[in-house]
Amino acid sequence: MNYRHAYHAGNFADAMKHALLVALLNTLKRKPAGFCVLDTHAGLGTYDLSSEEAQRTGEWQTGIGQLLTTTAPALTPYLALMRDHGAPAHYPGSPAITAALLRPQDRLIACELHPEDVQSLRRLFRNRAEVAVHHRDGYEAIRALLPPRDHKRGLILIDPPFEQPDEFARTIQAATLAKSRFPTAIIAIWYPIKHRTPVRAFHDGIATSGLRNVIAAELTLRPPLDPTRLNGCGLLIVSPPYGFEQDATTILAAMSPHFGPDAEATLIRIVEE
Numbered sequence: 001m002n003y004r005h006a007y008h009a010g011n012f013a014d015a016m017k018h019a020l021l022v023a024l025l026n027t028l029k030r031k032p033a034g035f036c037v038l039d040t041h042a043g044l045g046t047y048d049l050s051s052e053e054a055q056r057t058g059e060w061q062t063g064i065g066q067l068l069t070t071t072a073p074a075l076t077p078y079l080a081l082m083r084d085h086g087a088p089a090h091y092p093g094s095p096a097i098t099a100a101l102l103r104p105q106d107r108l109i110a111c112e113l114h115p116e117d118v119q120s121l122r123r124l125f126r127n128r129a130e131v132a133v134h135h136r137d138g139y140e141a142i143r144a145l146l147p148p149r150d151h152k153r154g155l156i157l158i159d160p161p162f163e164q165p166d167e168f169a170r171t172i173q174a175a176t177l178a179k180s181r182f183p184t185a186i187i188a189i190w191y192p193i194k195h196r197t198p199v200r201a202f203h204d205g206i207a208t209s210g211l212r213n214v215i216a217a218e219l220t221l222r223p224p225l226d227p228t229r230l231n232g233c234g235l236l237i238v239s240p241p242y243g244f245e246q247d248a249t250t251i252l253a254a255m256s257p258h259f260g261p262d263a264e265a266t267l268i269r270i271v272e273e
């Protein structure tokens with residue numbers, strides 16, 4: 001396990017993923033019944049953007065660093081949460097964002113395999129009874145922990161480091177398994193866009209997986225031609241809530257101009273309902 005998210009926290013890909021995560025969670029909160037979030041690859045939970053890792057890449061400066069002064073209403077829920085967390089000094093990761101939005105009836109299960117990162121997560125949530133931190137493989141947690149015992153609604157966030165060549169295929173298997181065990185859940189899979197070819201194969205794999213009602217929100221900084229660079233990223237969503245396609249389109253349209261003149265946002269339907 002070489003990947004450390006501390007080098008990348010708050011970059012354009014985090015901003016995109018987390019603004020859409022906030023929108024998904026706020027949709028779940030429209031109904032009073034509680035929900036359960038399973039964050040399969042949770043990371044550290046919170047990131048010090050003055051750390052050596054963050055300073056070395058400076059990635060946050062072209063991500064959240066470009067957004068904090070914007071006033072676009074579509075970005076307000078995400079940016080308000082970032083400011084509450086102390087951005088730009090500190091940046092919240094996906095479990096901290098989810099934990100900040102939980103109501104008493106909601107739960108978060110956060111899985112992290114890295115032995116040091118999971119200790120940070122445990123410290124962060126030591127006083128939060130509604131958050132459970134697991135030092136375990138997030139893919140295995142789908143089989144072991146779903147469906148949740150006390151919740152009929154939920155969100156599964158699958159956000160692996162894509163260090164392994166089979167990671168796209170693993171996320172498809174994971175989503176299929178998650179859907180069979182927890183049919184009402186929303187599933188969100190983050191993925192990198194370096195070159196179009198693996199992304200096309202991923203979309204095709206999803207389209208033939210048997211999953212229904214799937215969309216993908218994508219944001220590219222430049223045409224994805226150089227496979228050695230992170231040229232963009234996507235969030236694939238299985239069973240998006242009603243109205244989310246419009247919300248995601250508005251959020252990405254408000255965000256992408258801050259990421260350079262060639263940035264483009266698109267929303268694609270991969271499988272019909």
Ligand SMILES: C[S@@+](CC[C@H](N)C(=O)[O-])C[C@H]1O[C@@H](n2cnc3c(N)ncnc32)[C@H](O)[C@@H]1O
Nearest residue numbers: 005041042043093094112113114137138159161
């Ligand atoms: C992209 S980062 C997660 C970022 C986080 N979801 C966020 O948005 O703030 C991926 C994380 O997955 C962890 N990881 C890698 N393989 C894993 C596995 N099989 N199960 C659980 N965590 C894993 C890595 O240590 C890393 O912290």
